[in-house]
Structure formats: structure tokens, C-alpha cells
Amino acid sequence: MKVLFFGRPADVLGRSREINLPDDATIGGVRRALAEADPAAAVLLEPSIRASVDRQITDDLTVVTNSSEVAFFSTFSGG
Numbered sequence: 253m254k255v256l257f258f259g260r261p262a263d264v265l266g267r268s269r270e271i272n273l274p275d276d277a278t279i280g281g282v283r284r285a286l287a288e289a290d291p292a293a294a295v296l297l298e299p300s301i302r303a304s305v306d307r308q309i310t311d312d313l314t315v316v317t318n319s320s321e322v323a324f325f326s327t328f329s330g331g
Contacts, residue, residue: 253318255282259326264295273318279303280312282322296324
């Protein structure tokens with residue numbers, strides 16, 4: 253699965269990473285797997301970092317597959 257990063261996560265981790273997941277993986281599991289593989293990815297564990305699956309904002313309990321589009325991003329402000 254290709255995981256995309258935007259905002260602060262992209263500043264720390266680059267634009268994307270590849271990860272292989274079990275069939276019952278969740279967004280929370282993706283966060284933890286990335287953080288275990290790379291200490292810099294601990295940024296994904298911060299409460300301000302949001303996630304989306306297939307372009308829909310979601311929570312950590314959402315199940316994902318290797319064909320899902322997963323993205324992590326910091327909250328944005330602006331006008």
C-alpha cells in the first residue's frame with residue numbers, strides 16, 4: 253500500500269511510503285507500523301494528525317486494505 257503524507261507529516265517523512273499490511277489492518281495499525289519502522293514517523297501518533305481512506309476523513313478504527321488510498325495530514329488553517 254502506498255501511504256501519502258501532507259503538511260507536517262510530509263515535512264518529516266517525505267511525500268509517501270510503501271507498507272504491506274495484514275488483511276485486518278486499521279488506520280491506527282498503519283500509524284503504529286510506520287512509527288515502529290521509523291522513529292521519525294512518531295509524528296503520525298500526534299492527536300493533531302488526521303487520516304483519510306479513499307479521500308474520506310476517518311478515525312483509527314477504520315479497516316484498510318492494500319488497495320486503499322491512505323493519507324495522513326496535519327490540520328490546516330487559513331482563510
